[in-house]
Amino acid sequence: MTSNPIIIRGARPYAEGEPVDIAIAGGIITAIGPGLDLPEGATEIDGSGKILLPGLVDMHTHLREPGREDTETIDTGSAAAALGGYTAVFAMANTDPVADNVVITDHVWQRGQDAGIVDVHPVGAVTVGLKGKQLTEMAAMANGKGRVRMFSDDGVCVEDPLMMRRALEYARGLDVLIAQHAEEPRLTVGAVAHEGPTAARLGLAGWPRAAEEAIVARDALLARDAGYRVHICHASTAGTVELVKWAKAQGISLTAEVTPHHLLLDDSRLETYDAVNKVNPPLRERSDVEALRAALAAGIIDCVATDHAPHAAQEKCCGFAHARPGMLGLQTALSIIAEVMVKPGLLTWREVARVMSERPAEIVRLHDQGRPIEVGEPANLVLVDPEARWTVRSDEFASLSRNNPFEGMELAARVTMTMLRGRVTARDGEVIPR
Numbered sequence: 286m287t288s289n290p291i292i293i294r295g296a297r298p299y300a301e302g303e304p305v306d307i308a309i310a311g312g313i314i315t316a317i318g319p320g321l322d323l324p325e326g327a328t329e330i331d332g333s334g335k336i337l338l339p340g341l342v343d344m345h346t347h348l349r350e351p352g353r354e355d356t357e358t359i360d361t362g363s364a365a366a367a368l369g370g371y372t373a374v375f376a377m378a379n380t381d382p383v384a385d386n387v388v389i390t391d392h393v394w395q396r397g398q399d400a401g402i403v404d405v406h407p408v409g410a411v412t413v414g415l416k417g418k419q420l421t422e423m424a425a426m427a428n429g430k431g432r433v434r435m436f437s438d439d440g441v442c443v444e445d446p447l448m449m450r451r452a453l454e455y456a457r458g459l460d461v462l463i464a465q466h467a468e469e470p471r472l473t474v475g476a477v478a479h480e481g482p483t484a485a486r487l488g489l490a491g492w493p494r495a496a497e498e499a500i501v502a503r504d505a506l507l508a509r510d511a512g513y514r515v516h517i518c519h520a521s522t523a524g525t526v527e528l529v530k531w532a533k534a535q536g537i538s539l540t541a542e543v544t545p546h547h548l549l550l551d552d553s554r555l556e557t558y559d560a561v562n563k564v565n566p567p568l569r570e571r572s573d574v575e576a577l578r579a580a581l582a583a584g585i586i587d588c589v590a591t592d593h594a595p596h597a598a599q600e601k602c603c604g605f606a607h608a609r610p611g612m613l614g615l616q617t618a619l620s621i622i623a624e625v626m627v628k629p630g631l632l633t634w635r636e637v638a639r640v641m642s643e644r645p646a647e648i649v650r651l652h653d654q655g656r657p658i659e660v661g662e663p664a665n666l667v668l669v670d671p672e673a674r675w676t677v678r679s680d681e682f683a684s685l686s687r688n689n690p691f692e693g694m695e696l697a698a699r700v701t702m703t704m705l706r707g708r709v710t711a712r713d714g715e716v717i718p719r
């Protein structure tokens with residue numbers, strides 16, 4: 286795939302230093318400097334007032350194909366990702382059928398490549414059918430065309446400690462990542478909201494913090510004994526932060542992600558009983574939100590992942606207890622991080638590049654993403670207008686679903702262009718198909 290040479294004029298990489306021009310050809314960055322000549326046939330993109338970052342990498346997204354193409358497809362999810370500034374996403378395995386074999390993981394990879402606007406990396410299931418009873422053939426998926434490098438039963442927890450231990454041993458042999466949805470299911474029977482004063486008052490069955498933290502602690506110990514890495518999906522409590530900090534201090538190879546919604550929203554949102562606020566793990570208390578922000582700023586939590594989880598209207602309109610958990614995230618993630626982390630001075634834009642691109646790429650060993658903005662590097666880039674203010678309107682979103690808790694919010698900063706290997710995939714709110 287070759288595309289025309291491009292020059293981005295007058296942008297500031299990482300919001301640092303003077304504005305520069307960035308020349309791109311053959312999928313790579315060929316020159317960086319002030320006042321570059323316009324090569325033959327090149328397209329110019331105005332980058333003045335904008336920040337240039339490496340393309341974002343999402344370790345945790347649900348694209349619903351195969352099985353629930355009424356709520357999202359690889360095409361529509363890819364479009365949402367490109368509009369959100371992403372150049373690579375990891376599509377979780379809880380599809381129907383489950384991505385627990387190489388036929389499905391290769392299919393997801395190929396569909397993503399056919400769409401051609403973001404690299405869709407399939408996540409393989411850890412256990413057959415996400416049932417927790419039998420390990421999948423991880424090696425076959427890892428060695429397939431889709432080169433699966435991350436396995437997760439996300440949606441459910443790998444509950445059996447012996448199963449988790451075996452999974453880590455196999456993963457070590459293959460150098461792939463196991464990502465855990467940390468939820469002790471015996472503690473969340475019937476749970477629909479964070480266990481605390483709000484849920485008690487509203488009469489909603491509570492999901493205690495201990496359900497998450499017990500598994501985080503257990504898996505840290507299993508990682509220690511296996512001498513191998515574990516990744517914690519969607520960390521949501523102050524206690525999880527303490528446990529991750531402890532594990533890292535012991536030299537245990539534990540990494541963790543946090544979602545934009547757990548960094549912005551708390552359980553006071555449940556007052557309306559609107560199921561758009563129902564998610565796993567649940568929205569917690571303000572003190573948890575503050576702890577998660579501080580942990581991301583301090584590098585205790587490694588990265589941001591969206592957990593983009595589209596659902597149909599009929600799955601969200603019923604009573605709170607019966608609605609499906611999950612919320613959209615791909616098209617709002619960067620703006621929410623700008624709002625809650627950059628504006629208050631908790632992260633610089635350089636550090637945003639770290640938590641939304643470089644670090645996730647490192648954790649999953651994705652060698653062509655999250656690279657420095659330097660000559661010779663792959664041109665996976667995103668241009669951000671830091672001064673833009675915009676209002677979230679889901680009916681303008683590329684996603685097929687509308688379960689958007691950020692609807693109507695005014696947010697800071699906006700993605701104005703996304704580039705995958707030198708080709709512009711989204712610009713000014715429009716996807717650019719190949």
Ligand SMILES: NC(=O)N[C@@H](CC(=O)O)C(=O)O
Pocket residue numbers: 347379439440441466563564565566592594595609610611612
């Ligand atoms: N986060 C959610 O509430 N839902 C996710 C599953 C998951 O991430 O656990 C989904 O697949 O809908």
Ligand SMILES: [Zn+2]
Pocket residue numbers: 439440441466518519565566
């Ligand atoms: Zn999950």
Ligand SMILES: [Zn+2]
Pocket residue numbers: 345347377439440592594
């Ligand atoms: Zn998920």
